[in-house]
Amino acid sequence: MSSDTREKPDAKYRHDEDGGPDPEEHGGHGRGGMGEEVKRKEDRRFITGRGNYVDDVKKDGMLHCEVVRSPHAHAEVKNIKTERAEAMDGVVAVLTAEDLEAYDLATMPTLMDDTQEVLVKDKVKFQSQEVAAVIAEDRYLAKDGAEKVQVNYDSREPVVDAETAKREDAPVVREDIDQESNHIFTWETGDEAATREAFEAADVTVEEDMYYQRLHPAPIETCGCVADWDQDNEKMTVHMTSQAPHAHRTLFSMVSGIPEHKVRIVSPDVGGGFGNKVPIYPGYVIAAAASYVLEQPVKWVEERSENIQTTSFARDYDMTGRIAATEDGEITAVDVDVLANHGAYNAAAQPSKFPAGFFKIFTGSYDIDAAHGELEAYYTNTAPGGIAYRCSFRVTEAVYLIERMVKVLAQELDMDPAEVRRKNFIPEDAFPYESATGWTYDSGDYHRALDKALESTNYHDLREEQQRRIEKDDDKLLGIGLSTFTEIVGAGPGKQCDIAGVEMFDSAEIRLHPTGKATVRIGVQTQGQGHETTFAQIVAEELGLDVDDVQVEHGDTDTEPYGLGTYASRSTPVGGAATAVAARKVREKAKSIAANELEVAEEDVVWDRESGQFHVQGVPEQSLSIADIAGASYMNSPPDQEPGLEAVDYYDPPNMTFPFGAYVCVVEVDRETGEVDIRKFYALDDCGNRINPMVVEGQIHGGLAQGIGTAMMEHVSYDDNGNVTAGDFMNYLLPTAMEIPEMETDYTVTPSPHHPIGAKGVGESPTVGSPPAIVNAVVDAMEHAGVSHVDMPMTPDRVWGKLEEAGLAKDPAEDLELDIDGEEAAGD
Amino acid sequence: MKAAQFEHHEPTTVEEAVSLIESLDEPTILAGGQSLVPMMRFRLARPETVVDLNGIDELDYLQEADGYLKLGALARHADVEESSLIDRQYGSFADTAPLVADPQIRNRGTVVGSIAQSDPKGDWGTVLLAHEGEVVAHGPGGERTIPADEFFLLPYDNTLAEDELITEVRVPTSGDDEGSAYHKLKRKVGDYAMAGSAARVVLDGGRITDATVALTAVDITNVSVPDAADHLEGERPSGDLFKQAGELAAEHANPESDEHGSAEYKRNMVRVLTQRALADATERASNDGPAARYGTDQMAVGD
Numbered sequence A: 001m002s003s004d005t006r007e008k009p010d011a012k013y014r015h016d017e018d019g020g021p022d023p024e025e026h027g028g029h030g031r032g033g034m035g036e037e038v039k040r041k042e043d044r045r046f047i048t049g050r051g052n053y054v055d056d057v058k059k060d061g062m063l064h065c066e067v068v069r070s071p072h073a074h075a076e077v078k079n080i081k082t083e084r085a086e087a088m089d090g091v092v093a094v095l096t097a098e099d100l101e102a103y104d105l106a107t108m109p110t111l112m113d114d115t116q117e118v119l120v121k122d123k124v125k126f127q128s129q130e131v132a133a134v135i136a137e138d139r140y141l142a143k144d145g146a147e148k149v150q151v152n153y154d155s156r157e158p159v160v161d162a163e164t165a166k167r168e169d170a171p172v173v174r175e176d177i178d179q180e181s182n183h184i185f186t187w188e189t190g191d192e193a194a195t196r197e198a199f200e201a202a203d204v205t206v207e208e209d210m211y212y213q214r215l216h217p218a219p220i221e222t223c224g225c226v227a228d229w230d231q232d233n234e235k236m237t238v239h240m241t242s243q244a245p246h247a248h249r250t251l252f253s254m255v256s257g258i259p260e261h262k263v264r265i266v267s268p269d270v271g272g273g274f275g276n277k278v279p280i281y282p283g284y285v286i287a288a289a290a291s292y293v294l295e296q297p298v299k300w301v302e303e304r305s306e307n308i309q310t311t312s313f314a315r316d317y318d319m320t321g322r323i324a325a326t327e328d329g330e331i332t333a334v335d336v337d338v339l340a341n342h343g344a345y346n347a348a349a350q351p352s353k354f355p356a357g358f359f360k361i362f363t364g365s366y367d368i369d370a371a372h373g374e375l376e377a378y379y380t381n382t383a384p385g386g387i388a389y390r391c392s393f394r395v396t397e398a399v400y401l402i403e404r405m406v407k408v409l410a411q412e413l414d415m416d417p418a419e420v421r422r423k424n425f426i427p428e429d430a431f432p433y434e435s436a437t438g439w440t441y442d443s444g445d446y447h448r449a450l451d452k453a454l455e456s457t458n459y460h461d462l463r464e465e466q467q468r469r470i471e472k473d474d475d476k477l478l479g480i481g482l483s484t485f486t487e488i489v490g491a492g493p494g495k496q497c498d499i500a501g502v503e504m505f506d507s508a509e510i511r512l513h514p515t516g517k518a519t520v521r522i523g524v525q526t527q528g529q530g531h532e533t534t535f536a537q538i539v540a541e542e543l544g545l546d547v548d549d550v551q552v553e554h555g556d557t558d559t560e561p562y563g564l565g566t567y568a569s570r571s572t573p574v575g576g577a578a579t580a581v582a583a584r585k586v587r588e589k590a591k592s593i594a595a596n597e598l599e600v601a602e603e604d605v606v607w608d609r610e611s612g613q614f615h616v617q618g619v620p621e622q623s624l625s626i627a628d629i630a631g632a633s634y635m636n637s638p639p640d641q642e643p644g645l646e647a648v649d650y651y652d653p654p655n656m657t658f659p660f661g662a663y664v665c666v667v668e669v670d671r672e673t674g675e676v677d678i679r680k681f682y683a684l685d686d687c688g689n690r691i692n693p694m695v696v697e698g699q700i701h702g703g704l705a706q707g708i709g710t711a712m713m714e715h716v717s718y719d720d721n722g723n724v725t726a727g728d729f730m731n732y733l734l735p736t737a738m739e740i741p742e743m744e745t746d747y748t749v750t751p752s753p754h755h756p757i758g759a760k761g762v763g764e765s766p767t768v769g770s771p772p773a774i775v776n777a778v779v780d781a782m783e784h785a786g787v788s789h790v791d792m793p794m795t796p797d798r799v800w801g802k803l804e805e806a807g808l809a810k811d812p813a814e815d816l817e818l819d820i821d822g823e824e825a826a827g828d
Numbered sequence B: 001m002k003a004a005q006f007e008h009h010e011p012t013t014v015e016e017a018v019s020l021i022e023s024l025d026e027p028t029i030l031a032g033g034q035s036l037v038p039m040m041r042f043r044l045a046r047p048e049t050v051v052d053l054n055g056i057d058e059l060d061y062l063q064e065a066d067g068y069l070k071l072g073a074l075a076r077h078a079d080v081e082e083s084s085l086i087d088r089q090y091g092s093f094a095d096t097a098p099l100v101a102d103p104q105i106r107n108r109g110t111v112v113g114s115i116a117q118s119d120p121k122g123d124w125g126t127v128l129l130a131h132e133g134e135v136v137a138h139g140p141g142g143e144r145t146i147p148a149d150e151f152f153l154l155p156y157d158n159t160l161a162e163d164e165l166i167t168e169v170r171v172p173t174s175g176d177d178e179g180s181a182y183h184k185l186k187r188k189v190g191d192y193a194m195a196g197s198a199a200r201v202v203l204d205g206g207r208i209t210d211a212t213v214a215l216t217a218v219d220i221t222n223v224s225v226p227d228a229a230d231h232l233e234g235e236r237p238s239g240d241l242f243k244q245a246g247e248l249a250a251e252h253a254n255p256e257s258d259e260h261g262s263a264e265y266k267r268n269m270v271r272v273l274t275q276r277a278l279a280d281a282t283e284r285a286s287n288d289g290p291a292a293r294y295g296t297d298q299m300a301v302g303d
């Protein structure tokens, strides 16, 4: 996977001459450098309610768009009558596919090269799909108008799940692209023969079916935009909820035919993305088309249910895992089959060249010689998507699979799951490690992480408590779940990942001003991750500046350098690398200016990271800060240097980074109701060098909450007719503060050897790593009675079903002790 | 979430409200708005006129009088939660209030509105049934009272006439030997019940002289379980007795499968929750045991 062969000119900046930052050792330079817990610059406006989200954008003459959606999952559109809506006061226009066809906008490409209708003309393929749009003077009138659009449907039998879609007699979802079945693709990885051999030779084999349910990223801010066509300047400005503004600009230009320099995408404050805001949705196109035609700004903002029911979902992988092992627990092979439901279009938000994304990381943290995986993907009459949700392109499914399977193996062998893990970990001295499915893991120290986790949680005491409760026939069973996952984040490399052909690099531009302050423009884009602070810290670290003197700008394609966006924990691995490299380029030029100012040869000037100054070799008193040099660059530029001090870098990473973690989850299972109480969640994360430990911790807290939601509550479910039965927050349950247990975060530091500042991504680690820890814990609580799996979400119903089956369920009255006054002697 | 247009009226007396309701064409009453407003925003309800009770100060009370615990139409869930009247003897009220929705909704939503909404998943109807309470209605013909067990008809439907409003719900005051409790199973804080069970017992000389069991979310309305009550009355409280009562309640329940749980699970939980509610109610009636001390499970947290 490594593209070390593609040494770009900026590769020389990856390793700084002074060895680069070492935040664990030095903890920054005291002015907001790396490793310092700088308070987030963006929080002031958020906490005081002054964030600026798309729905806050108001423009003169702005119209509002309401989308008319199909109540059916699978139906032919016979006709659409718009007259009654058009006749209403305040309704400005009603758009249908025919109107869009006139501008060649009736369809749009998906990120997987499929074609999706912007407005449906012939056949609706999932419930709530877009059929018409009403543009009106305010949002209530638009809604009133939408109610008056009459659409006649001829409903067809829907196919809702992949298992049914697979059948030969299943209704075909995609006649529009001449599909004769619902099959999209088959994907295979690894060595089938070697894996088969290992299974045949194995002492022990285990197998488990598990369904990683359909989830929704459910950002609190739904998707939306304000499109504004400026006829005088022939320019389209779109304020939109975008995780990838530049990629969206390119796609917008390609779809609309408006030249790219005449398209401006502004992504203001974004209220959570989690992958949901990577794709383009019909609503954006409709609003832009309406603005173009009407020459007025048009706002479209989804309602909650529209967001959950129609925009990019995550997971929906039906998996079977198998492990072959020796009798003392050494894993010799892993084999996986997957049935994937991609919905009505192949629209997964995944830019890798692999159809199943990074799923082939399913060998996890373990040194397994033989591996094989096979996947079949199907169209169904459900909303399109897949991938999204704080996940590096299916790593979440892969981690769930292997972390569950290791537990299944431990159970079969009657071994402690920690022991099985230890036995199979990739040893520390094996890095960089080539996995059986073709990845090159950059660095790791899994034993250290697990040892620390077990010690910190008093693992042995917990095991004793568990036994005690079993022996005492306690009402509540104790379960301890482990997850020792390896993540894969930081896409590119550009040759393996692209969006619409654009390679997945990322960028930064640093400009020093005469007074020594810096403006940094980045290609990645924050949706809450804290870039305005952490990217400023990278620059502060590399240039010795005070973090307050560094302003980070992002999210406006007119001013920022081209970037591929923020998702899949790629900002720090790629954009952060670009920022560090750009800073080092600035420092290189600064050095020659310093030599000029100090009147010594450039070789005699040295950079001191700690003080953030250049000084003459051996004469620390003769020093200059970057701020001094910035002034000199404008006011006293050397004869052989252009004035000014700035640099830009477009960074194509040589490899992904591989963060990892050791999680311990402790649960109590109520034998009367099946309710699961997560008593404690301990999360040790190793994301290499940490830029800002507080921000890292915040990312982990949020991700654990989402992992708990995944394990316990969330599921976008459908009935047999393709109706979304969990399309709002009364039925699609998100955890609140009340459902979140005590969380303890911890860390080890194993820097990435190829990253300029030794950092790895962290945002998605907790969402990826925690669900298997929680499921393992719940299974662990019931394991003594033979329970080996519970599917997510682990509703009380499901858990109680397992308790009942295993003979563990209990009635409260069984141990009831009442002490009633006036009670007569026993035996009465 | 964009409501259709409607007209808003805000009377300040019950009399004015009654005459408005009589004169307007199909008016809808607005109390806390915690059920009505979401329905309007989903356009599941689209009233042309809304009569808002929030300006009628005379309906804002929670008091013991004339042998009843009385809740006026503007008594909010939070008022019950905070009332000093609600203690050991109204244990089921104390249990229920903090389990209804979330704090924001409890600050606005009313107990009477919940009864009027007649959602089988609502909690207060069950409590009202368990206490054999009644609904006080006002219409053009004056005042009438409707016993709780004659009030609920279907989901979101009750015996209130089109031109009536509820001014009060009330339950007989609780004696010292009475105890009640409510147990509710939900998947997260703020949620409606997957299943709920309220129990009330009166003890005399170690025997149960009067009992009721009522259920939430397992039938087309909140329902009481007379079989369980009959089985309990005259008996000495015991684990076995409560187990049997729980089984009778489970048999009586008629739950449906949904997103949150299967019918089978809910039926089993009716058994479990009824046992728990009976155990707590008994502790309260005998003024002995943890349930008696705290009045509510929730209050015990952080104690």
Ligand SMILES: Cc1cc2nc3c(=O)[nH]c(=O)nc-3n(C[C@H](O)[C@H](O)[C@H](O)COP(=O)(O)OP(=O)(O)OC[C@H]3O[C@@H](n4cnc5c(N)ncnc54)[C@H](O)[C@@H]3O)c2cc1C
Pocket: B028, B029, B030, B031, B032, B033, B034, B035, B036, B037, B038, B053, B073, B099, B100, B101, B102, B105, B108, B109, B110, B111, B112, B113, B114, B115, B116, B117, B121, B122, B123, B124, B164, B165, B166, B167, B190, B191, B192, B193
């Ligand atoms: C997210 C959420 C969670 C919830 N969770 C729960 C829960 O766990 N348990 C639970 O029990 N409830 C729950 N509720 C409902 C909540 O308790 C409501 O407050 C209650 O059902 C209605 O009371 P209200 O005062 O808000 O009535 P409104 O919404 O104002 O009115 C509800 C209905 O009753 C009618 N009405 C109101 N007052 C009168 C009156 N005096 N006379 C005649 N008709 C009247 C109205 O016309 C309307 O039809 C929840 C609601 C939400 C939004």
